Amino acid sequence: MAASGSAEGGGFEAPSPADFYQPLIGSGQWAFTRPMLLMIISIIFIAGFLIATTRKAAVVPGKGQWLTEQVYNFVRNSVAQDTIGSKEFIKYVPLLFSLFMLILVNNLFGIIPPFQYPTFSRVGFPIGLALLVYVIYHAIGIKRKGVAGYFKGLIPSGLPKGIYVLIIPLELITYFITRPVTLALRLFGNMFAGHMLLLLFILGGQYMVLEGGPGLKVAGIGSWLLAFVMTVFEALIEFLQAYIFTLLAATYIADSLSNEH
Template sequence: MAFKGEFHPPSIDYEFFPADQWLTGFAGDAFVLDRLMIVRLLMTVVLLGLFMFAMRNPRLVPRGMQNVAEVFLDFVRVHISEEILGKEQGRRFLPIIATIFFSVVAMNLPAIIPGLNISPNARIGFPLVLALLGYVTFIYAGSKRYGFAKFVKASVVIPNLPPALHLLVVPIELVSTFILRPATLTIRLMANMLAGHLILVLLFSATNFFFWQFNGWSLIAVGTSLLSVAFTLFELLVIFLQAYIFALLVAVYIDLALHAESH
């Protein structure tokens, strides 16, 4: 049996830097929108809409969407915020940590939503914004408790070291604490979502290729289809896992800032 069709190779350049843009020529192109920015705005509206709908009429005994929203909020509060920071500081920084967690989830989900098929977190912009939010938060937490200068000193100077070793250790601690933390947060999230997207593109493209271009290899196309579905389910796990890791690390950095003197 011969299949008639045409294989269309994927264009990664077009997906991440699409030619179609909106609001060009307005305010010096300051508000230009491309496909990924549209997806970001869409998922932001969806996330806000879901929480507004869930909490539109809160009840003491939650049910329906309020119950779902509170289950997820309790997960972030109990298993991330209070687990790392304790009850008092956990509740204090919960709004930031919860915002980061749900933002990462919302921006990761388009990777497996048909019609969107790409995570905005696979491009560096949004992960960098979230990393800078965490960065500012832990610097604020440490500066608020110790004062900025004392916080920086406590973060980079390890007590009871021989004086000569400070010449080596202080620059390492300075780079590790104040430069590498936001960089590693950004790259970890972006790289994981980019890698997942590329693997899905390759699997679905292989299915398309074997089915239309090599009719006798259609059984291989069935195999790559099954692998595509399996990896999509795995990517769903990665979506939540990356949100958990990102929020957890921000909580850890805040805790380290709050206890900088016990470095």
Template sequence: MNAVLPFLPRADEGEGFHAPTLGEFFPEVFLFEGTPFEINRIIMVRLIAAAALILLFWIGTSRMKIVPGRFQSVIELGIGFVRKNIGEDLLGRRDGERFLPVLTTIFFMVFALNVTGVIPFLNIAGSSLIGVPLVLAAVAYITFIYAGIKARGGKFFKDALFPPGVPKPLYILLTPIEFLSTFVLRPVSLTLRLLMNMVVGHLLLVLCFAATNFFFTSGAIDGVARLIGGGTLAFGFFFTLFELLVAVLQAYIFTLLTAVYIQLAVSEEH
């Protein structure tokens, strides 16, 4: 078990069961300690995910053919999914194509950094610390504000904070609410939704497999312990499949909400 999940403590390393803690997300530095380029396990996972994405897209697009090969088909399928189901459905053909590079980058980055949480020997999502979700939320935030200014100029902020058709006295109450919901809560909700899903998912997986490790490696193994260990192992594999689904869903939801915010920014009426 420890060969596959190296972060799990063995039962003989201490008495009793060791439950997962938030310390899982702050691993020790193993390269360049004391410099701005410190690398721990999570940074390593992020670098691996980014390198895998770059390699996949480079192989898939370096020699484009009319009859696509394996990697080209994967790239075209992924881009086509984002273009059709997110970009064009929400933004229309023109704006869908215009913002496709940003939407595609967000989708694949979120997915790649999420899915590392269920890959053996990596076993933690690159998006399970706030830095990456915050950067991606900032990209979405800047993109929808840029889209609004580009499409409507200063009228974008005016309509966002002072919706037309509302009695003026209500602006005293409505404008602060609109400011918070549009310019504060959107990036915050994007960040926290992605972050908390990855944190909770990782803790559930560690809890299940740590319990399995404890019951199978503790000193006194009996039938009941083996039965419980088998149950926690089954739950662990079930949650692994569930986390794979969550990795895809979170990439889709994050990208979809980004497109929704862009659509609201470029539309004439909210």
């Protein structure tokens, strides 16, 4: 991701949120931006990789097939089956696997040249995925229990009717507002903040090495070393955010299927 390292007056200009808006074609809200292009690239890459590694599947897998199977089995067994349960999990594995792959690849774009831009640092993308999950888990619950049964299940059983006036608004806020908002903002916040810090260390180090005296040049090299360490740490965060988003989606689906809900 490109950002200006110095201002017109010659001083260092720290990266800002405005640097994350990078239109390629047009301007304003209808512009075709860099993260849009990266999302398209990620979809093409994921589809091509999965087709290439599975169309000639063998009992003894090659490296590509082995990698695909490991990721698939991780989502299938450690996310879908463990969270939704062994009776009904299998039908939701394609959704959860697709979510995990899409988020992971786009997150990793933030540290892989020449992309170096985490797509989900633009808030519209995590909002879109969160709304998709929102619609799906509500639709699953309503299909299973009916509209009346689904909303009735929002109230925990065994509670005195006198506190319904407090519980019902809280449950409605949780299921219809808090869940989708936190699902989107958690992913966005981590990708945005992590990439902003990497930019700050890299561009700050560049400015000190190119423009500073001997002491600042040493500090600039130290800034680059910290940026390398943070890049490794950021890769872990990017994986964890893909896992957490997918796990929460599975949790919400399981909650909609549960008889207690």
